[in-house]
Amino acid sequence: MSDVRLASPQGRGILLTTILGSSMALLDSTVVNVALPAMGRDLDAGLAALQWTVNAYLLTLAGLILLGGSLGDRYGRRRVFLIGVVWFAAASLLCGLAPNAGVLIAARALQGVGGALLTPGSLALIQASFHPDDRGRAVGLWSGFGGIGAAVGPFLGGWLVDGPGWRWVFLLNVPLALLCVPVALRHVPESGDGGEHGRFDVLGALLGAASLALVTYALIEADWITAALGVALGVAFVLVEKRRPDPMMPLGIFASRQFTAVNLVTLCVYAAFGGFFFLSVIQLQVVVGWSALQAGTALLPTTVLMLLLSARSGELGERIGPRIPLTVGPLLCAAGMLLMLRVDRGASYVADVLPAMLVLGLGMVTLVAPLTATVLASVDVSRAGLASGINNAAARAAGLVAVAALPLLAGMGEEAYRSPGAFDGAFGRSMWICAGTLALGAGVAFATVRTLPPGCRRPECRSHGSVAVPPLEGEPVKGRIA
Structure with missing residues (x-):
């Protein structure tokens, strides 16, 4: 069924369902980092436990997201999406009730499984349900509301931590799921690819x-x-x-040099982003002495710039090609991270933090939309869903490794986040590492990325507000198992 009109009650119900579902995962990517110091204090957890709180979720999500898309193709996208929403909410409830760090980490891993089931289905349901004349507008609304959700995430996380407590960062997902499920059951039609299937990998x-x-x-x-x-x-x-x-990740797709090159750039860029957003909110709270709300609000300019300017960046990338944006964007991001070296005890938001956030945000705006469009333009259209899934998983895996590796490379001890002096020194070294990784990504882009014919003009390729990962393409792909 692909003839639902956006103005109909069913169309509005489908859009609401997909926005609520994707918002659960988007909020998680921006809210949890703000709450880490409070979690550590409350659960008497060391830095390693905080790293695992982030990485347990990323681990299962990155490892299973391609398989999650395949399950939707075989068993029905609405069914798998709803299972993911319920699973995610149940794991979130367990996170919110966790009595110790071990239970929290295990619950976060379960949360990632739910995310792997619901994330691929959100956009795919729109692509499969709406009339072609309304599909572009529906995706644009989905992207816009998702961007707003990502933008308010750090602010909301800080408000929850300073107010009712960090546990509500997770418990918030339960009422979202309770609203999402009945709306989906009433309005969202079932869809699948209807093709022959091989065995799951x-x-x-x-x-x-x-x-x-x-x-x-x-x-x-x-x-x-x-x-x-x-x-x-x-x-x-x-x-x-x-x-x-019938592999989960057909290696033949990497025969495209452009696809391989852009994924290398993705690894560099999102490793730096993952490390930065993990450490910066801790720096602002532990070293600068700000509250969780102040630290979360400080990050807003990056996402607001993404939300407002990504479409124009996508248009610019179409005109001049991806090479320049994918070279200049990472260098701007590197400059923004190096500006964070000025942020220590007594730092001013206007003089020290805001310039760094603005430069970093402009770098993100410059590179993210062209990166996504180039990934999809570098392979045959029949493999666009697979290409986007691999790119999305690569971004998450890069963030996972960065959160694990940066404290080790920067000499950050287990108790560093409890000591402003120790953490400040390690944070400075981390920013140099992140900037170097971004410069490496810029060099790879300049040396390897070439202009291709325009391959993705759909709204999800050109505008989104998430700073965590590239948008996941939802176009149904016939004949693909994983």
């Missing part, structure tokens, strides 16, 4: 997730034996994907 998914988990553990705990085992499982994952007739 469960082995590939398990090997990929296990490799990421072991590498993450090794970086957080400085255990090099585990690191070697994680790398070995990564090699096994590649070999399995190469030999299976």
